[in-house]
Amino acid sequence: MADLEIRNLHVRVEDRDILKGVDLDVSKGEIHALMGPNGSGKSTLASTIMGHPSYEVTEGTITFRGEDITEADPEDRAHAGLFLAFQYPVAIPGVSVANFLRMAINTRREDPINVKDFRTRLQHAVDLLDVDRSFTSRHLNDGFSGGEKKRAEILQMAMLRPEVAVLDETDSGLDIDALRTVAEGVNKLHAELGMGALIITHYQRILHYVTPQFVHVMMDGRIVIEGGEELVERLEREGYDPIREEVGARA
Amino acid sequence: MPDGVATQAKPAVKPGAHREAILYRALNGAGAGPAPVDELRERAREAYERLELPTWRRSGFWTTSLRDLDLDALIERTYAPGGPLPAAVAEGLPRGAVAGRLVQHGSTVIRAELDPELAERGVILCALEDAPRELVERYFMARLPLDRDKLEAASAALWSGGAFLYVPRGVVVDKPFDVVYAIDEPGTAQYGHTLAIGDEGADFRLRHFKLAPDLDGPALHAGQVEVYLEAGARCRFAPVQDWGEGQVVDVSTQVVQVGRDAYVHWLPSYLGGSLSRQHLELSVAEPGGDMAFRGVFFAERDEHLDLFAVDLHETGPSGGDVHWRGAATGQAKASFEGLIQINPGAQQSHTYLQIHTMMLSPRAKVDAIPSVLVSADDVSASHGGTVGELDEALIFYMRSRGLSRADAVHVIVEGFFEPLIGELEDEGLEELVREKIGEKLRAAAADVEAYAAAR
Numbered sequence: 001m002a003d004l005e006i007r008n009l010h011v012r013v014e015d016r017d018i019l020k021g022v023d024l025d026v027s028k029g030e031i032h033a034l035m036g037p038n039g040s041g042k043s044t045l046a047s048t049i050m051g052h053p054s055y056e057v058t059e060g061t062i063t064f065r066g067e068d069i070t071e072a073d074p075e076d077r078a079h080a081g082l083f084l085a086f087q088y089p090v091a092i093p094g095v096s097v098a099n100f101l102r103m104a105i106n107t108r109r110e111d112p113i114n115v116k117d118f119r120t121r122l123q124h125a126v127d128l129l130d131v132d133r134s135f136t137s138r139h140l141n142d143g144f145s146g147g148e149k150k151r152a153e154i155l156q157m158a159m160l161r162p163e164v165a166v167l168d169e170t171d172s173g174l175d176i177d178a179l180r181t182v183a184e185g186v187n188k189l190h191a192e193l194g195m196g197a198l199i200i201t202h203y204q205r206i207l208h209y210v211t212p213q214f215v216h217v218m219m220d221g222r223i224v225i226e227g228g229e230e231l232v233e234r235l236e237r238e239g240y241d242p243i244r245e246e247v248g249a250r251a
Numbered sequence: 252m253p254d255g256v257a258t259q260a261k262p263a264v265k266p267g268a269h270r271e272a273i274l275y276r277a278l279n280g281a282g283a284g285p286a287p288v289d290e291l292r293e294r295a296r297e298a299y300e301r302l303e304l305p306t307w308r309r310s311g312f313w314t315t316s317l318r319d320l321d322l323d324a325l326i327e328r329t330y331a332p333g334g335p336l337p338a339a340v341a342e343g344l345p346r347g348a349v350a351g352r353l354v355q356h357g358s359t360v361i362r363a364e365l366d367p368e369l370a371e372r373g374v375i376l377c378a379l380e381d382a383p384r385e386l387v388e389r390y391f392m393a394r395l396p397l398d399r400d401k402l403e404a405a406s407a408a409l410w411s412g413g414a415f416l417y418v419p420r421g422v423v424v425d426k427p428f429d430v431v432y433a434i435d436e437p438g439t440a441q442y443g444h445t446l447a448i449g450d451e452g453a454d455f456r457l458r459h460f461k462l463a464p465d466l467d468g469p470a471l472h473a474g475q476v477e478v479y480l481e482a483g484a485r486c487r488f489a490p491v492q493d494w495g496e497g498q499v500v501d502v503s504t505q506v507v508q509v510g511r512d513a514y515v516h517w518l519p520s521y522l523g524g525s526l527s528r529q530h531l532e533l534s535v536a537e538p539g540g541d542m543a544f545r546g547v548f549f550a551e552r553d554e555h556l557d558l559f560a561v562d563l564h565e566t567g568p569s570g571g572d573v574h575w576r577g578a579a580t581g582q583a584k585a586s587f588e589g590l591i592q593i594n595p596g597a598q599q600s601h602t603y604l605q606i607h608t609m610m611l612s613p614r615a616k617v618d619a620i621p622s623v624l625v626s627a628d629d630v631s632a633s634h635g636g637t638v639g640e641l642d643e644a645l646i647f648y649m650r651s652r653g654l655s656r657a658d659a660v661h662v663i664v665e666g667f668f669e670p671l672i673g674e675l676e677d678e679g680l681e682e683l684v685r686e687k688i689g690e691k692l693r694a695a696a697a698d699v700e701a702y703a704a705a706r
Binding site: 050051052053054073074075077078079083084086089090092093094095100103104107108139156160 | 642643644645647648649650651652653654655656658662663665666667668669670
């Protein structure tokens with residue numbers, strides 16, 4: 001049984017059916033890529049996995065480590081070990097990165113984390129992400145550049161140590177250095193903690209730095225083709241159109 | 252609320268705005284004094300007999316009325332000097348050392364403590380009744396009127412005890428001076444008067460507390476505060492009003508006069524009072540004066556808070572920077588009117604007013620009304636602001652990191668106030684204000700939840 005199991009998931013947003021029966025398994029220690037053209041439902045899947053209240057599950061289930069979490073609150077999913085790196089991280093004015101992380105960590109513990117442990121963990125994450133330590137005293141995402149926001153997402157991921165992380169187009173809009181940093185972050189957490197990842201991307205770029213074992217392609221709210229690394233190469237060569245035609249011919 | 256820039260040479264009075272102009276008007280230096288205390292008391296007593304309890308009305312949308320206040324049911328209470336501190340004071344003050352502390356309990360100054368070293372250097376902190384006459388008569392009520400309404404007259408006629416602070420020329424004091432007014436019995440009428448003077452080049456902090464426990468019954472505080480800063484003086488002035496959850500009415504006027512090249516950072520925190528009407532006026536009276544006029548308010552339950560803040564420039568060049576933030580829960584009503592007034596001849600005055608508000612309940616109401624009266628042509632005066640609601644995207648983001656919804660709301664509201672609270676530059680006081688706001692949010696959690704669900 002996979003850690004994260006998605007079965008026949010149908011999701012509606014503002015009276016529009018976006019996901020139309022998605023099946024997907026992601027386990028700890030596995031790296032998955034979910035690719036697909038814009039508007040295919042990739043981000044909807046990411047938000048639904050994390051429990052966004054505007055996304056209505058009309059059919060199907062999401063199970064995490066044996067528990068049905070289809071209707072669970074986002075914070076309960078986070079505590080269970082899920083993480084979402086947002087495509088568009090929002091600013092939290094007045095709250096520093098470090099303070100926010102301390103709060104988030106403490107929601108997972110009986111007693112607040114002690115100062116020394118927190119510092120050690122933060123330093124480790126800061127080194128991993130190749131950011132300046134002063135970064136953590138800035139207000140979270142407030143006035144951050146696009147690249148800084150994405151680094152901050154990965155920094156949070158490194159601090160919160162999820163079992164399975166969903167990265168929603170974390171690579172879009174990044175320059176090559178930031179992209180490499182983000183990818184290295186994922187690779188290290190994968191190697192050190194056995195974190196599982198579902199990397200959602202429109203492009204192939206990030207997959208030059210993180211090698212997925214499983215690749216899924218989504219179109220019009222369904223996963224239409226699955227495979228290994230070779231699928232990335234094929235997409236790079238041919239784009240989405242041939243796949244779309246194949247799928248159309250099958251249907 | 253869009254930014255507005257006013258450059259007209261004469262005040263524009265809109266049709267129908269007449270009443271507003273009469274009732275929400277800058278004092279503009281129109282003080283009853285300076286004059287001997289007894290003489291002003293006598294004039295105030297006559298006004299008190301003559302005047303009715305006030306109602307302030309603005310444009311039909313806002314009324315603050317004290318018509319129902321039963322003055323006869325309230326008495327002035329005296330206590331033994333040196334007696335025990337009321338619990339609201341013992342528990343309600345920030346931690347940390349002070350340069351001096353004066354506590355008025357009811358009508359009696361029960362404590363007036365001052366660092367002896369500062370006393371030796373000429374600093375005075377004592378009951379206003381006991382203050383040196385020549386200093387009092389030079390400043391007393393120089394900028395405070397006494398007959399705009401019955402409660403103002405009552406305060407000017409009936410005050411006893413009072414607080415007097417004098418920081419002599421060139422004396423710099425790091426630790427704060429505390430002036431505390433406490434009420435701890437229902438049925439109390441307290442008339443307060445604080446006079447603080449920073450002589451040339453003085454540099455000090457004044458914290459001004461108004462405290463009560465959750466009283467079971469009505470009480471009244473009618474108070475006047477005046478702060479005068481002479482040339483080059485600098486002051487951080489941090490008043491805190493927290494009258495608890497009882498029926499405490501507070502009608503007060505506070506004025507700060509900034510002299511030549513002087514500076515004030517004035518940041519009041521309004522954290523409780525069932526009905527408050529506050530006239531706060533900061534006047535840059537001499538060239539080169541500069542100021543930061545901040546404010547924080549949080550109204551809850553069925554509190555009614557009426558704030559009128561004036562950023563007055565009597566001469567130029569002068570600077571101003573007004574920045575207020577307020578929130579409301581429950582069925583609270585808060586109104587903040589901010590007036591920028593630049594007088595004729597106050598050339599090269601530059602000022603900006605911003606007011607940010609946040610509604611945390613469907614039944615709460617916060618009005619923010621900036622206005623600008625400019626009578627000089629080489630100036631800049633503008634205003635801006637925001638009306639904030641809880642941002643669901645932000646709440647989801649924090650929940651995805653493991654915070655509960657209530658914690659996420661707390662973070663947002665704390666973050667909303669933080670830019671100003673951080674400016675207090677006083678750890679103990681910052682902690683106190685943050686804690687108070689946290690308490691109010693926890694008390695209103697169900698309300699905030701209902702508000703989110705309704706949208």
